[in-house]
Amino acid sequence: MAEPIVKKKDEIIRIKTHISGFDEALQGGIPRGHITLIAGSAGTMKSSVSFNILYNEAIENKRTGLYLSMEQSYSSIINHMINMDYDFTKVNLIVLRDLSTLAKDIRNINASTTGNIIIADVGCIRKEIKDVKLDENRSWLNVMKNIVKKIKLESKLDLFVLDSLSALHVLSKFNNPRIELFYVFEFLRDLNITSYMITETPLDGSKIGDFNEDFLSDGIIYIHLASYRRKQIREIQVKKMRTTSCNHDTFSLDFRNGKFYAEYGGQNPLM
Amino acid sequence: MFSHKKKGLAKEWSLDVQTDITSQCSFVEKGIVFGTQSGKIVCVNFQGQIQWSFETNPHLGKEESLFLDQENSSSIVCTPLVHADFIYVGTELGEIYCLSADGSQIWKQKVESAIRGTPSIIPQEGGEPAIAVGTIDGVVHFLDLKGKKMKAIKIHTPITSNILYVDGKIFVGCEDGKVIAFNTKGLHLWTYQTKGQITADLTSCELFGDGEKILLIASHDNYLYALTLDGELKWKFETKGSLISAPITAHLSSDQGKDILLGSCDNNVYCISPQGEKIWSYETDFWVTAPPVLIDKDGFFRIVAGSYDQKMYVLDGQGDFNLSFMPGLSGIINQTGYSSLMTSRDVGEDTAKKLAEEETQGHITSCRKIPDSEKILVTTKQGIVYEFELR
Numbered sequence: 001m002a003e004p005i006v007k008k009k010d011e012i013i014r015i016k017t018h019i020s021g022f023d024e025a026l027q028g029g030i031p032r033g034h035i036t037l038i039a040g041s042a043g044t045m046k047s048s049v050s051f052n053i054l055y056n057e058a059i060e061n062k063r064t065g066l067y068l069s070m071e072q073s074y075s076s077i078i079n080h081m082i083n084m085d086y087d088f089t090k091v092n093l094i095v096l097r098d099l100s101t102l103a104k105d106i107r108n109i110n111a112s113t114t115g116n117i118i119i120a121d122v123g124c125i126r127k128e129i130k131d132v133k134l135d136e137n138r139s140w141l142n143v144m145k146n147i148v149k150k151i152k153l154e155s156k157l158d159l160f161v162l163d164s165l166s167a168l169h170v171l172s173k174f175n176n177p178r179i180e181l182f183y184v185f186e187f188l189r190d191l192n193i194t195s196y197m198i199t200e201t202p203l204d205g206s207k208i209g210d211f212n213e214d215f216l217s218d219g220i221i222y223i224h225l226a227s228y229r230r231k232q233i234r235e236i237q238v239k240k241m242r243t244t245s246c247n248h249d250t251f252s253l254d255f256r257n258g259k260f261y262a263e264y265g266g267q268n269p270l271m
Numbered sequence: 272m273f274s275h276k277k278k279g280l281a282k283e284w285s286l287d288v289q290t291d292i293t294s295q296c297s298f299v300e301k302g303i304v305f306g307t308q309s310g311k312i313v314c315v316n317f318q319g320q321i322q323w324s325f326e327t328n329p330h331l332g333k334e335e336s337l338f339l340d341q342e343n344s345s346s347i348v349c350t351p352l353v354h355a356d357f358i359y360v361g362t363e364l365g366e367i368y369c370l371s372a373d374g375s376q377i378w379k380q381k382v383e384s385a386i387r388g389t390p391s392i393i394p395q396e397g398g399e400p401a402i403a404v405g406t407i408d409g410v411v412h413f414l415d416l417k418g419k420k421m422k423a424i425k426i427h428t429p430i431t432s433n434i435l436y437v438d439g440k441i442f443v444g445c446e447d448g449k450v451i452a453f454n455t456k457g458l459h460l461w462t463y464q465t466k467g468q469i470t471a472d473l474t475s476c477e478l479f480g481d482g483e484k485i486l487l488i489a490s491h492d493n494y495l496y497a498l499t500l501d502g503e504l505k506w507k508f509e510t511k512g513s514l515i516s517a518p519i520t521a522h523l524s525s526d527q528g529k530d531i532l533l534g535s536c537d538n539n540v541y542c543i544s545p546q547g548e549k550i551w552s553y554e555t556d557f558w559v560t561a562p563p564v565l566i567d568k569d570g571f572f573r574i575v576a577g578s579y580d581q582k583m584y585v586l587d588g589q590g591d592f593n594l595s596f597m598p599g600l601s602g603i604i605n606q607t608g609y610s611s612l613m614t615s616r617d618v619g620e621d622t623a624k625k626l627a628e629e630e631t632q633g634h635i636t637s638c639r640k641i642p643d644s645e646k647i648l649v650t651t652k653q654g655i656v657y658e659f660e661l662r
Contacts (some may be wrong), residue, residue: 099333099334099337100333100334102337103333138335138338138339139338139340140338142337142338142339142340142341143337143338145340145341146336146337146338146339146341147337149341
């Protein structure tokens with residue numbers, strides 16, 4: 001399905017980032033169906049920012065989001081989010097750690113009256129399944145695509161976070177990354193799923209992605225650590241967002257009282 | 272299905288098999304067989320009806336099926352081998368099927384990795400021949416005619432072509448562009464490196480008419496290679512596009528050697544001399560990925576070629592000769608822009624001569640001449656089978 005053409009700009013549906021002050025820089029949010037890179041070095045809260053979108057969309061709009069973790073375990077993710085004061089009693093939280101339970105999990109989503117967050121723990125699935133011979137026909141990329149497609153077609157799926165694109169590349173051993181990523185992105189666009197691809201960048205931010213995913217994506221949100229004397233501050237910036245008139249200023253990114261804030265756009269917070 | 276008559280290339284019938292056709296077709300007694308994207312082996316008879324359809328059915332657990340590319344993992348890319356009334360075909364999921372002429376399964380054997388190239392029959396010393404297939408994990412598997420595994424030779428590079436057996440030597444074409452030769456005991460003989468993947472069937476023929484067999488190798492690096500059975504390069508012929516399908520050979524211009532007909536992804540059909548020089552070429556509007564077909568029509572050779580531009584072309588096997596000058600009343604007058612003084616050489620050039628064309632509804636991926644007839648069966652990627660008659 002190609003991206004629908006709208007008659008007026010008001011018809012563009014936007015998904016909020018749920019970062020106070022940042023959605024305003026994006027005309028209200030990221031256009032639905034976009035594929036956005038959440039890029040940054042280690043420790044920049046990329047995963048938290050992405051999970052925050054799924055959590056708040058599940059609560060506010062009863063949306064269903066899939067968080068597919070290639071390496072971090074589901075228990076580590078949940079504990080991390082609980083430590084950030086997220087209340088999982090408000091959403092239907094499903095953990096997919098065994099492919100044989102996928103059908104049951106889909107029934108669970110269909111029966112739910114609240115928004116859903118599905119955490120697919122690929123690391124755990126990898127430990128469960130050791131005897132599948134991976135080759136050109138059998139790959140973890142296919143596993144990702146089949147889980148996404150099955151949930152979308154047999155139930156509902158609005159939002160998708162891949163944590164991370166770099167880990168998927170290592171597991172799937174892309175021969176031609178740009179070509180293969182093009183088809184992955186087109187697959188997600190065809191399903192009209194708003195997607196967030198977590199991408200690891202070098203500490204100095206010298207490049208975003210190893211496989212030209214910055215060209216293939218619809219948007220790039222870049223988070224990095226900035227040093228001011230002996231203080232470390234997270235900063236967030238929209239590098240690119242198609243179909244959006246953006247404020248490209250750099251904002252300070254803060255998390256307090258269970259909520260993200262983007263502040264001091266374009267200004268030095270310590271001045 | 273429909274039928275109508277006209278001069279040139281006449282469409283006799285067409286049939287929509289409702290799924291993409293993903294392999295080249297092979298003849299059985301009553302029609303053709305081919306593989307489809309949906310994982311079926313389909314037999315269409317010469318009357319344009321589906322004679323039978325066999326569904327390959329790999330036994331996969333629900334979890335294992337999640338590892339597969341759902342759109343393509345069932346595809347049958349491998350061209351079926353027909354031998355002694357049996358059909359042998361390999362699948363993307365690494366299974367070899369043996370079917371009877373009526374489409375019932377005789378046996379099935381698993382070799383673990385995708386089979387893309389046509390299976391081959393390899394003679395065995397003092398016994399029945401074996402079936403050989405190459406797999407994407409770089410192994411040549413030998414099975415007896417009952418499907419029992421006999422031996423496996425590791426090549427260590429994905430095999431994407433057929434297995435060719437000539438004079439006690441076995442040749443394979445690989446994804447990394449290598450042509451590898453070994454003997455029936457698996458002893459490596461030589462390797463020749465091309466610069467592109469080899470997916471076209473390797474072929475051999477007595478190209479020069481001197482009894483020496485020559486290998487013809489079409490590569491994705493745009494070149495057609497002529498090698499001796501010892502791996503020595505005789506010549507290579509450059510086109511401007513990938514070569515996806517094998518060439519065919521025939522005595523077109525002389526009885527001494529065989530000319531070569533070749534389709535290329537530079538949109539051309541080429542006629543090449545046994546020495547590797549272009550005789551003529553004809554440009555279609557898109558890739559030519561199906562091997563051309565040669566028909567002897569009333570003593571004249573006709574070449575029928577299908578293109579991705581959805582058309583069939585009938586070409587004169589002799590080509591044509593275009594003069595570069597115009598003979599005038601008082602001698603030879605050069606044409607405008609042609610500055611040579613006299614015309615002792617290069618007086619013109621060989622070109623192709625198109626006799627007819629016919630439209631189809633799909634990218635043409637396979638053409639086969641029905642033996643002892645002037646009819647051609649054509650398949651398109653989109654799943655339409657046509658029969659044409661050259662009139």
